[in-house]
Amino acid sequence: MRPEEELTEPLIEYDNLVDLKLRESALDMKKHESNSGQSSNSSDESCLLLDPHKPTHPTSNLDTLIHLLKGNIGTGILAMPDALKNAGLVLGTVALPILGLITTHCMHMLIDTAQLLRERFNTGPLGYADVVEAAFQAGPAPLKRFSTFARRILNIFLCITQLGFCCVYFVFVGTSNKQVCDRYLIDIDLHWHMAILLLPMIFLNLVRKLKYLAPISLFANFLQFGALAVIFVYLVKDLPDVSERKSFASWSTLPLYFGTAIYAFEGIGMVLPLQNNMKSPSDFGGCSGVLNTGMVIVTCLYTAVGFFGYLRYGDEVMGSITLNLPSGDLLAESVKLIMAAAIFLSYPLQLYVPVDLIWPQFKRRFDDESAEKFAELSLRTSLVILTFVFAMSIPNIGLFISLVGAVSSSFLALIFPPIVETLANWPSGGRFYWKFFKNFIILIFGIIGFLTGTYASLVAIRDHFRAT
Secondary structure, three states: OOHHHHOOOOOOOOOOOOOHHHHHHHHHHHHOOOOOOOOOOOOOOOEOOOEOOOOOOOEOHHHHHHHHHHHHOOHHHHOHHHHHHHHOHHHHHHHHHHHHHHHHHHHHHHHHHHHHHHHHHOOOOOOHHHHHHHHHHHOOHHHHHHHHHHHHHHHHHHHHHHHHHHHHHHHHHHHHHHHHHHHHOOOOOHHHHHHHHHHHHHHHOOOOOHHHHHHHHHHHHHHHHHHHHHHHHHHOOOOOOHHHOOOOOOOOOHHHHHHHHHHHHOOHHHHHHHHHOEOOHHHOOOOOOHHHHHHHHHHHHHHHHHHHHHHHHHHHOOOOHHHHOOOOOHHHHHHHHHHHHHHHHHHHHHHHHHHHHHHHHHHOOOOOHHHHHHHHHHHHHHHHHHHHHHHHHOOOHHHHHHHHHHHHHHHHHHHHHHHHHHHHOOOOOOHHHHHHHHHHHHHHHHHHHHHHHHHHHHHHHHHHHHHO
């Protein structure tokens, strides 16, 4: 059997805030059969990217840039000041662009490897999991039998990441609501605020069709970006002198900085669907391509919010900068509720990914349509309850973000990309040895970040419970 025949059914990856057009076009591309007569000449710029797998509703460069920005800017940007608290004003500000550069390079590694594997296997558009599986099949012979296992591991980390995002959303919305309600209504425990959210969250996630979630997502995006603009105005007011803030925090809290930062930068799961859905996929990469342009904007926004947020509030900064906005200020309180509403409405799209990965494993067991529908709704309800239970267990948004980032985002953003690029190019001599050395450094960096970040987050969570 040829390697290309061993590939399992392609899985299209999604990220937070993905919209209906991207989903529909990805499904259209997934249905196409690969053209066995297509030339694999790598010198042809349009080879396997533009033809024959053209999306039904391709996006322009501007549309793709907007999707890229929406997919990368979420609760992570609100945690950037807390990240700098764990690193120090100078170190944190300098390290953010460096981490952004590394993660962007890993995104380029993924799209370049996907192109290489498409040419080698003469196949259509690939998702992240497809690239991982194909890379193991293209690598050393002893690793070929692990290709399906590697794909499953990738999907497991993708599920963990998305469910982690959902847990963070529960904590974020509950904490924001509590802060406002404590002042204007009644002071009750945070757990009760999250419990109040459970039933409406379950009903919202019973929506099975992505096309019905698209308008909700667009409305949530509008609320989110409007609130971010107002938040930034508060951050630049009455700034103290830079000398009043620590340049370097401590070695013990530095792993927490890594976890929070990598949580924010983990948008790698969306780059392949975005590129595959473009009118001109070749415009996605390159020095002045859509990916670099978008990530430069994202990195600048993260750095600005982190720098001014920590400078403004210092060590009093909380897990989300919205929680530091002045109490009693009507505009500030409104921003907290608006951002909470935006995150609440974004939850179903985050949950859509694990449902899309898990449900096919159970769907085949049902022949009756009504039983199948009931089972899917039960799965959705169970996942919402699962994220609720974890959120109730660790009701600290800063620590939860750091833990999710260290555990799963580090694998998706820093560990898998160098592995797949190395395997896909194995061994090609010459430049391969340079790539191997470079990928080895990135891989070690990701593993160290994963180990230290996870340990530091768990210790911080333990200390948090002891203190309370």
